[in-house]
Amino acid sequence: MQLGWPILLLSFALFVLGSTSRVDWQVPAGYWSSVSHAKSAIFALQQCYNETTGLWETTGWWNSANALTMLADFVAVDSSLDSVLDKVFQNTFSQAQKASLETVKFMTPYSVTTYTGPQLPPGIISPNNGFAGFLNDFYDDEGWWALAWLKVYDLTKQQQYLQAAVDIFEDMRKGWGGTCGGLWWNKQHSYKGAIENALFLAVAAQLANRASNKEYYLEWAWKEWNWFQRTGMINAHYNINNGINLVTCQNDNGTVWSYNQGVILGGLLELYRAAPDEAYLSMATRIALAGIKFLSDSNGILHDPCEPNCGADGPQFKGIFMRNLQKLQLTIPNNQFKTFVDDNSNSIWLNDRGPGNQLGLLWSGPFTGATASTQSSAADALVAALAIGVQKLNVNVQ
């Protein structure tokens, strides 16, 4: 009884602070705090949003596509920021297309380094002069934008976003084939990696479920998945290595990055939706569990092998895994997934947060500063926890 009043007052305060107006006494513990954490992270992220470019300052071109996807994932589960975020979607759609950023990247099986113009470091020469629309020299960058616009299309049902993804896919498709098969990483044809191929699968499978001409996209998705499996990039432990060796056409045993364990999950889920086969779900479960096992510390907190020096690209990776794990959890619930998402989002909030709700690279802490990349990546974990909590809420209310 002694605890009754404080808890009642706290519940009331949280209810008043919460943005959803419906009184629901069956909300699971932590629901309102999940909403407020995700929103606080989004407010902090938006301080970096540049309305002129439609991109986020302090981070690169492809990272901005991921920031946008995280915002769209939030809108899918909470309506309190709909109007403001819809303006962000529209603004980025019109403004980012005008951007012409020179991008130079160096990829090895173990690292990727990206420089983004207009001021490239001395000695770094761009092979291109920027680019138009959502296309550039890198098929993985293109894939991120296609996924972002597909997510926004799901929310808004506006044809322009679906069309953007269709157009991007047509450009990606041109990168298919040649040495060893599969999709090239870049238009200079220097590498073939897991990421652009998983993205190609995910974009094709999503288009199969949304665009007209389903068979066309399904054929591409199958072609990609068959190729992906043949390369051995999914290793004996069900971890996915960085790419293939262009001499052997087999797994190059490169670094196991978290995002490579993530994008494939979303791709397989969409492939399952387009053409149900239980094998896709069991493979996705194996890859997710193997990723959790290989990349988390003894407290179950996710890390990428580059930490604490992850350059411009690495800080984005972990959020991509969490976002896709969320989708898997919503389709085939598994307590290990839920615990992992909860533990990571709690750790970010408690151990990796700055005074203005900035979120950093090291999810186990300490907080060492933030960029729009660390922010949006960590926010992906908070949104994943929220989305899983909402699902639980719906189950309780039924």
Ligand SMILES: *[C@@H]1O[C@H](CO)[C@@H](O)[C@H](O)[C@H]1NC(C)=O
């Ligand atoms: C936004 O982008 C424009 C165009 O690149 C730039 O001139 C401006 O300084 C940026 N604003 C901020 C706040 O960074």
Ligand SMILES: *[C@@H]1O[C@H](CO)[C@@H](O)[C@H](O)[C@H]1NC(C)=O
């Ligand atoms: C990768 O590792 C496997 C198993 O150890 C080995 O057989 C293969 O030759 C390696 N491939 C490369 C490209 O290093």
